[in-house]
Amino acid sequence: RMAAQAAFRAVILGAPGSGKGTISARIVKQFDVKHISSGDKLRYHIANQTDLGKKVKKYLDSGMLVPDETMIALISEEIKTLEGRNWLLDGFPRTRAQAEALQKIYPLSLVINVDVPDSVIVERLKNRWVHLPSGRVYNIGFNDPKVPGRDDVTGELLVQRPDDQPEVVQERLHVYATKTKPLIDYYKQLNVLKSFAGNTTDSMWPAIKETIGQYLGR
Ligand code: G5P
Ligand code: MG
Numbered sequence: 001r002m003a004a005q006a007a008f009r010a011v012i013l014g015a016p017g018s019g020k021g022t023i024s025a026r027i028v029k030q031f032d033v034k035h036i037s038s039g040d041k042l043r044y045h046i047a048n049q050t051d052l053g054k055k056v057k058k059y060l061d062s063g064m065l066v067p068d069e070t071m072i073a074l075i076s077e078e079i080k081t082l083e084g085r086n087w088l089l090d091g092f093p094r095t096r097a098q099a100e101a102l103q104k105i106y107p108l109s110l111v112i113n114v115d116v117p118d119s120v121i122v123e124r125l126k127n128r129w130v131h132l133p134s135g136r137v138y139n140i141g142f143n144d145p146k147v148p149g150r151d152d153v154t155g156e157l158l159v160q161r162p163d164d165q166p167e168v169v170q171e172r173l174h175v176y177a178t179k180t181k182p183l184i185d186y187y188k189q190l191n192v193l194k195s196f197a198g199n200t201t202d203s204m205w206p207a208i209k210e211t212i213g214q215y216l217g218r
Contacts, residue, residue: 006109007084007085007086007087008033008086008087008109008110008215008216009087009106009107009108009109009110009111010033010086010087010088010108010109010110010111010112010212011085011088011089011090011092011093011111011112011114011187012024012088012089012090012111012114012182013111013113013114013180013183013187014113014114014115014116015114015116015118015121015171015173015177015180016121016125016172016173016176017116017121017122017124017125017128017169018114018115018116018121018146019098019114019116019201019204020037020090020091020114021037021039021040021090021135021137022143022201023112023138023201023204023205023208024037024088024090026201026205026208027088027208027209027212028088029099030170030209030212031086031212031213032086032089032216032217033086033088033212034082034085034086034087035087035088035090035215036079036082036087036088036089036090036092037076037090037135038071038074038075038076038089038090038091038094039060039090039091040091040116040135041074042056042060042066042074042079043060043132043135043161044132044133045136046060047084047132047133052070052074054069054165056070060162060163061071061162061163061168062163062170062171063097063163063168063171063172063175064175065094065095065170065175065179067153068097068098068101071092071093071094071098072097072098072101072102075089075092075098075102076101076105078087079105079106080202086216089102092156092163093183094179094180094183095179095180095183096182098185099186101113103190108187108190108192109192109215110192110194110212111187111192111193111194111210112194112196112208112211112212112217113184113187113193113194113195113196114196114204115195115197115198116199117199118173118196119208120168120199121165121169121173122173124139124142125164126164126166127139127140127141127142128160128164129145129149129158129159129160129162130158130159130160130161130217131151131153131154131158132159133154133156134151134153134154136151136152136153138158145158175201190200196208
């Protein structure tokens with residue numbers, strides 16, 4: 001790998017609950033890549049009751065999208081702190097306006113599109129438990145915490161996300177289908193899209209790892 005090689009800039013795209021966070025954690029473990037989850041950032045602000053947190057809470061609770069200007073400002077700031085590093089965005093962009101704003105400042109190396117059936121997603125989200133401060137995610141029967149109801153690293157209590165209630169999940173799937181799914185075509189046209197379909201993370205992971213390895217080496 002040549003020293004002058006440009007940084008790897010990637011996005012993981014997929015419906016709510018498709019496994020973006022889970023796959024991102026595997027990528028970070030395997031490769032020298034920094035992970036930015038827009039949802040984790042927003043939940044951090046909500047938990048800490050910052051001005052931003054107070055402003056965005058109603059959107060997350062109801063499964064609606066936070067306004068584009070707010071998201072573009074937040075994520076641009078985050079990316080700035082990673083100058084020259086390889087990064088992977090999870091949950092951003094989610095609209096055409098966000099995608100265009102990102103592409104203008106940082107043309108992407110790769111967009112990983114994760115395609116999991118809605119029926120599988122709905123079942124998974126019923127069983128999701130999260131450690132809010134870190135964003136660590138568990139699923140009963142898939143990756144159980146070592147001690148039931150407790151985070152593996154800190155031992156702190158796990159909670160269910162308010163937006164994992166079935167009605168809100170339906171709203172999020174609808175928002176994804178109408179606002180975010182069209183980005184698949186946008187990125188196809190830019191020749192950066194790679195799609196991976198399956199019912200489980202384990203079944204998709206080898207191909208995803210192989211693809212990223214082509215950019216970053218093993
Ligand atoms: P988020 O936080 O970006 P979503 O809805 O896009 O939320 P989510 O729910 O975080 O995505 P994920 O990261 O794709 O899902 O999935 P995950 O957490 O890794 O996996 C889901 C569950 O399945 C977990 O329990 C995991 O353990 C389990 N799992 C994974 N693989 C398997 C498997 O193979 N088998 C089984 N059985 N289980 C598995 O956004 C939240 C909100 O923030 C706002 C919006 O309001 C949004 O609704 N927001 C934005 N608004 C505007 N613009 C943006 N850019 C925004 N970004 C966030
Ligand atoms: Mg996530």
